Amino acid sequence: MGNNIIIRNMNKFYGKKQxxxxxxxxxxxxxxxxxxRNGAGKTTLMxxxxxxxxxxxxxxxxxxxxxxxxxxxxxxxxxLPQDFSMYPNMRTDEALxxxxxxxxxxxxxxxxxxxxxxxxxxxxxxxRKKVKELSGGMKRRLGIAxxxxxxxxxxxxxxxxxxxxxxERIRFRNLLCEVAExxxxxxxxxxVGDVESTCENIAIMDEGRILWKxxxxxxxxxxxxxxYTANIEKQYMSQIKKEYIVTGxxxxxxxxxxxxxxxxxxxxxxxxxxxxxxxxxxxxCLHSNGCNVKGxxx
Amino acid sequence: xxxxxxxxMVSSDVKHNFLIHYLAAAAxxxxxxxxxxxxxxxxxxxxxxxxxxxxxxxLILLTPLFSxxxxxxxxxxxxxxxxxxxLVIGMRVLCxxxxxxxxxxxxxxxxxxxxCEVTLGMCAGAFAGAAALGALGFFSSALTDNVIVGYMVSVxxxxxxLFLKNKLGRFCLMSMSCNIKGSKPxxxxxxxVLIAAAMLFRRVFRNEQ
Amino acid sequence: xxxxxxxxxxxxxxxxxxxxxxxxxxxATNYYSDCKGGVYLGEGTKIVEDHDLIMHGALNSLMxxxxxxxxxxxxxxxxxxxHLKDKDQQKIEGYLKEMTGTDDKQFEELLASGEKYYLGMPxxxxxxxxxxxxxxxxxxxxxLEIMADTDDMLGGGSDYAPESLTALFSQVAMNEEELxxxxxxxxxxxxxxxxxxxxxxxxxxxxxAILPVFVAAWxxxxxxxxxxxxxxxxxxxxxAKLVLTRYAALVSTMFIPIVLEMIIxxxxxxxxxxxxxxxxxxxxxxxxxxxxxxxxxxxAAGVLITEVFSAPTAIFVQVIIWxxxxxxxxxxxxxxxxxxxxxxxxxxxxxxxxxxxxxxNFIFSRIFWTVISLVLIALAVYAYDAxxxxxxxxxxxxxxxxxxxxxx
Numbered sequence: 001m002g003n004n005i006i007i008r009n010m011n012k013f014y015g016k017k018q019x020x021x022x023x024x025x026x027x028x029x030x031x032x033x034x035x036x037r038n039g040a041g042k043t044t045l046m047x048x049x050x051x052x053x054x055x056x057x058x059x060x061x062x063x064x065x066x067x068x069x070x071x072x073x074x075x076x077x078x079x080l081p082q083d084f085s086m087y088p089n090m091r092t093d094e095a096l097x098x099x100x101x102x103x104x105x106x107x108x109x110x111x112x113x114x115x116x117x118x119x120x121x122x123x124x125x126x127x128r129k130k131v132k133e134l135s136g137g138m139k140r141r142l143g144i145a146x147x148x149x150x151x152x153x154x155x156x157x158x159x160x161x162x163x164x165x166x167x168e169r170i171r172f173r174n175l176l177c178e179v180a181e182x183x184x185x186x187x188x189x190x191x192v193g194d195v196e197s198t199c200e201n202i203a204i205m206d207e208g209r210i211l212w213k214x215x216x217x218x219x220x221x222x223x224x225x226x227x228y229t230a231n232i233e234k235q236y237m238s239q240i241k242k243e244y245i246v247t248g249x250x251x252x253x254x255x256x257x258x259x260x261x262x263x264x265x266x267x268x269x270x271x272x273x274x275x276x277x278x279x280x281x282x283x284x285c286l287h288s289n290g291c292n293v294k295g296x297x298x
Numbered sequence: 299x300x301x302x303x304x305x306x307m308v309s310s311d312v313k314h315n316f317l318i319h320y321l322a323a324a325a326x327x328x329x330x331x332x333x334x335x336x337x338x339x340x341x342x343x344x345x346x347x348x349x350x351x352x353x354x355x356x357l358i359l360l361t362p363l364f365s366x367x368x369x370x371x372x373x374x375x376x377x378x379x380x381x382x383x384x385l386v387i388g389m390r391v392l393c394x395x396x397x398x399x400x401x402x403x404x405x406x407x408x409x410x411x412x413x414c415e416v417t418l419g420m421c422a423g424a425f426a427g428a429a430a431l432g433a434l435g436f437f438s439s440a441l442t443d444n445v446i447v448g449y450m451v452s453v454x455x456x457x458x459x460l461f462l463k464n465k466l467g468r469f470c471l472m473s474m475s476c477n478i479k480g481s482k483p484x485x486x487x488x489x490x491v492l493i494a495a496a497m498l499f500r501r502v503f504r505n506e507q
Numbered sequence: 508x509x510x511x512x513x514x515x516x517x518x519x520x521x522x523x524x525x526x527x528x529x530x531x532x533x534x535a536t537n538y539y540s541d542c543k544g545g546v547y548l549g550e551g552t553k554i555v556e557d558h559d560l561i562m563h564g565a566l567n568s569l570m571x572x573x574x575x576x577x578x579x580x581x582x583x584x585x586x587x588x589x590h591l592k593d594k595d596q597q598k599i600e601g602y603l604k605e606m607t608g609t610d611d612k613q614f615e616e617l618l619a620s621g622e623k624y625y626l627g628m629p630x631x632x633x634x635x636x637x638x639x640x641x642x643x644x645x646x647x648x649x650x651l652e653i654m655a656d657t658d659d660m661l662g663g664g665s666d667y668a669p670e671s672l673t674a675l676f677s678q679v680a681m682n683e684e685e686l687x688x689x690x691x692x693x694x695x696x697x698x699x700x701x702x703x704x705x706x707x708x709x710x711x712x713x714x715x716a717i718l719p720v721f722v723a724a725w726x727x728x729x730x731x732x733x734x735x736x737x738x739x740x741x742x743x744x745x746x747a748k749l750v751l752t753r754y755a756a757l758v759s760t761m762f763i764p765i766v767l768e769m770i771i772x773x774x775x776x777x778x779x780x781x782x783x784x785x786x787x788x789x790x791x792x793x794x795x796x797x798x799x800x801x802x803x804x805x806x807a808a809g810v811l812i813t814e815v816f817s818a819p820t821a822i823f824v825q826v827i828i829w830x831x832x833x834x835x836x837x838x839x840x841x842x843x844x845x846x847x848x849x850x851x852x853x854x855x856x857x858x859x860x861x862x863x864x865x866x867x868n869f870i871f872s873r874i875f876w877t878v879i880s881l882v883l884i885a886l887a888v889y890a891y892d893a894x895x896x897x898x899x900x901x902x903x904x905x906x907x908x909x910x911x912x913x914x915x
Contacts, residue, residue: 442521449822450718465536
């Protein structure tokens with residue numbers, strides 16, 4: 001039984017509307033990042049892998065098991081949904097215990113796992129709080145804890161850091177990296193920073209299609225020669241935003257240092273070719289695949 | 299699936315999601331002697347409380363069984379677990395029916411103790427009617443994903459039944475009081491069909507496996 | 508604009524669709540089928556305010572129930588047999604002796620003259636009387652006092668409740684002439700549709716005292732269910748405008764099927780009573796005045812209770828209110844309209860005179876429930892505004908610092 005996820009020519013429809021087009025991916029052990037804009041189809045893909053949605057055709061094999069065998073798939077995948085929530089009046093430890101029971105974990109083992117997971121996600125002192133009393137960050141930590149309960153081989157996290165403060169975000173990423181040892185962790189996000197700090201392999205999606213797949217290094221290499229910095233006077237900023245894809249801005253006293261994506265050298269007096277960062281490389285990838293990118297445009 | 303897991307699922311579910319409904323159904327049982335005289339009733343008079351209050355209990359117990367997961371976030375979280383959703387809902391249905399049976403048995407027992415002409419068959423008939431009305435609410439809320447619609451359909455059927463009585467034929471809940479024969483088996487079958495249809499609908503069209 | 512949008516939202520909802528289906532079904536199976544082929548005008552009985560008749564009927568009934576020690580009551584509209592303790596039985600005996608003017612020996616003889624029969628339980632005989640006479644010159648006021656006290660002892664809902672005495676004990680059959688007069692009144696004074704409109708309102712009043720709560724609860728709970736409430740709370744619109752617009756939209760949309768039914772009822776009347784001179788407007792005016800308060804109240808109660816508590820609570824409360832309201836009218840389906848009746852019953856196309864006798868109560872009840880509805884919706888505005896401003900955030904019923912937590 002392979003320890004990977006194989007997706008071949010997968011299509012998914014919502015009624016007559018096609019949501020996923022010919023998805024082709026192989027995901028190996030470790031952290032895998034799925035980047036894409038809102039509405040790219042990431043959540044649809046995640047839910048299909050978690051056996052919550054049915055594909056129209058194609059092949060999806062998770063650690064040797066076809067996704068049609070939903071029960072087996074669910075016993076080896078942990079899923080943290082985008083809008084994770086639990087019954088509001090359950091205590092935190094009760095909620096984990098209940099979900100552990102749903103995962104078929106025997107009572108004694110469940111108790112131990114709940115204890116250790118609460119400790120791992122730093123929720124021990126909040127264990128007796130009701131779910132509705134938890135902050136957003138605590139809820140997410142509870143979410144990852146429940147995804148780990150049954151020691152799954154595959155963990156699917158859908159936009160886990162949206163709405164978290166920087167400290168919480170860093171903590172969450174570190175936690176994911178920890179759990180990615182000996183597992184497949186798929187991180188679906190539109191926040192490039194999440195992927196940058198945790199994933200070696202990524203795929204980029206847009207409008208239901210895989211635009212690009214490979215390593216982070218390869219994505220950066222792809223964008224080499226297309227990322228520039230320039231100092232622009234403030235009165236020209238709006239014009240620059242219209243003409244170029246601006247991926248970063250640092251405002252100085254009289255001017256703004258911009259980071260922009262361009263196919264060829266920009267027609268700007270002080271534009272300097274720069275080492276690509278992941279955000280710029282991502283934007284370049286979208287742009288070079290014909291996506292309508294509006295980085296920084298007002 | 300160990301029995302420990304099943305027990306935990308059921309106890310957690312009941313405690314956090316359905317205890318208030320069980321208590322409400324018990325409250326209906328407790329107000330029955332206030333509304334009806336339950337002493338020294340002959341068969342046809344005894345049928346009236348048995349056919350009026352148990353359907354309300356069935357409605358309260360069965361209609362809201364899908365409502366804890368009306369929040370999509372909760373639904374996705376529990377659906378992604380190994381235990382099939384059908385099993386969870388099935389357990390809820392069985393628990394609700396068990397509570398219903400206990401409450402009806404208590405009512406029948408109390409009436410028997412007070413010299414009413416109540417038989418086991420009448421209690422079984424009351425259970426069939428109660429399960430049927432509850433199943434109607436269960437089915438409606440499954441179809442529309444809206445517990446209010448579930449209550450609406452079942453409450454209004456109950457009241458239409460009060461007014462139309464024998465016009466509903468074998469689907470009349472008050473068949474013992476109105477002397478309509480052969481109605482209770484039909485209601486029992488209707489309950490089973492509606493519950494099964496609701497679960498099948500959720501499985502096929504909402505992918506709740 | 509907002510009104511139109513809210514109406515659109517309601518019209519497209521499953522709750523409203525089912526409301527329409529149930530409303531039409533009820534109309535079709537009750538009013539429409541009753542009036543098909545011409546409406547049945549009833550048994551031909553009338554109520555006469557004859558004190559002697561009333562006292563005679565009540566006395567014989569009480570005698571029979573005393574002898575059986577089984578007093579049939581309907582406190583909640585359902586049969587309840589009350590058995591009194593010795594002390595209360597003695598009190599009743601005292602009243603019976605007073606009303607018949609008999610001493611102990613004579614009373615025993617009277618008791619022995621009753622007809623014995625068995626109803627239901629084979630070992631429990633019951634007794635019936637028909638010829639017991641009131642003592643001459645017995646005051647009707649004193650009689651009413653005795654009846655009121657008897658009803659109290661029985662826990663209410665008995666045949667001896669003073670408000671039920673006239674309707675229960677002074678119904679007499681109409682003679683041919685009276686029956687003809689009744690028909691003439693139906694045709695000439697009511698112009699057919701006046702009587703039919705009362706019957707229409709009788710049926711629809713029952714439905715409108717319960718059905719609207721579901722649609723009202725659904726709309727009010729919808730924001731919270733869709734997690735939209737915070738988005739709406741932060742908008743410019745005032746709480747009053749929002750709640751009142753939604754209320755108006757609910758009432759307007761839910762009245763649409765009723766108006767359609769009025770039209771169908773009128774068309775049916777025109778067809779069934781071809782050749783008669785019909786009042787073409789009363790089928791709209793009377794139902795609007797009669798039924799709108801039911802709709803207003805049920806909707807307002809649904810909105811308020813859902814806003815403060817939850818949708819299931821609103822449904823539960825309204826079911827209890829509805830139940831109580833139907834029970835109030837269930838003993839006499841026409842002829843009695845109380846000042847505080849939510850559901851005004853008049854289950855007959857004739858009997859115009861009885862309706863007119865109760866006209867003041869009827870008008871009072873319609874105005875009363877309209878005013879109550881406005882009060883409830885004002886409270887709903889307040890509740891919505893309080894929730895919006897976070898004034899309920901710190902309030903808990905249970906748990907630590909809960910309102911209902913017992914102090915040590």
